[in-house]
Amino acid sequence: MAEDVEKWRKACSISAQALQHGISLIKKGASVIDVCNAVDRKIVELGGKPAFPAQISLDSIAAHYCCPHGDKTIFDSQVAKLDCGAHVDGIPGDNAATVDLSGNNSELVKASRNALNAAIKIVKPGIKLSEIGEVIQGEITSLGFSPIRNLSGHGIDRFELHTRPTVPNFNNNDSTVLSSGQIIAIEPFATTGEGIVNEGESAEVFMLLAHKPVRDAAARKILELIESYEGLPFAKRWLIADFPQFKVELALRQLQLTGAVKGFPPLVEKARGLVSQAEHTVLVTDSGCEVLTRLS
Ligand code: MN
Ligand code: MN
Secondary structure, three states: OHHHHHHHHHHHHHHHHHHHHHHHHOOOOOEHHHHHHHHHHHHHHOOOEEOOOOEEEEOOEEEOOOOOOOOOOEOOOOEEEEEEOEEEOOEEOOEEEEEEOOOOOHHHHHHHHHHHHHHHHHOOOOOEHHHHHHHHHHHHHHOOOEEOOOOOEEEEEOOEEEEEEEEOOOOOOOOOEOOOOOEEEEOOEEEOOOOOEEEOOOOOEEEEOOOOOOOOHHHHHHHHHHHOOOOOOEEHHHHHOOOOHHHHHHHHHHHHHOOOEEEEOOEEEOOOOOEEEOEEEEEEOOOOEEEOOOOO
């Protein structure tokens, strides 16, 4: 890990700049897909590759909204969460922020941001995961909202966006401790709803899980493109840029049936509450932590 720290800093710096760029473009009347594409382009301009397609989840969609091909969604008065990350040689960054376009939900935005800042303040070797969760929960409930309990932060590693440990958004009594040199993403979600998300319909973001043989020639071509994402998540519309839509749909269905590819549907708050999110990737140091995705 140590020899790779410079790569982590680079990937996370690109992730942070791309996030800032995207946030600056979120305005009433702008199109969601244009902003997502601009974020992905910014990552490439800065010398990285998207670690996953930029996602903008609106209102009660908490995460994993990835624009379909030809998406016409326009920003209006929503609570918009932008989640993006770059990778450099497979080393990924992951960060997110929320923009309140409604003008009525600044406290909700503040709740997840405060929770993230409070968590960052206590991260150090020896801290229990449950203590991080407790601080996040405390900040969010003190403003009158609920943390989303079945969404969490996570370990992050080369070509692995989500690995152990699970970094909870509430006190889950996990007494596992962090140690120096670990890299984790912390991502509190605050909601006006129940604090639970369920899977919505039709995934637009997918990931290669296993290399399995494919008989169909067209599906095999599509699989070659999927393999170029090196096991990291990709958008269905990235494939539709190169192949006819019906062939992409068919190939993805086949690949999901064999277990080669997994789809990630949007995650929707159970009571249709509004949701805000804040996220940073941090390196646990001897004395605390270094926020890798903070703009310097
Ligand atoms: Mn994350
Ligand atoms: Mn993220």
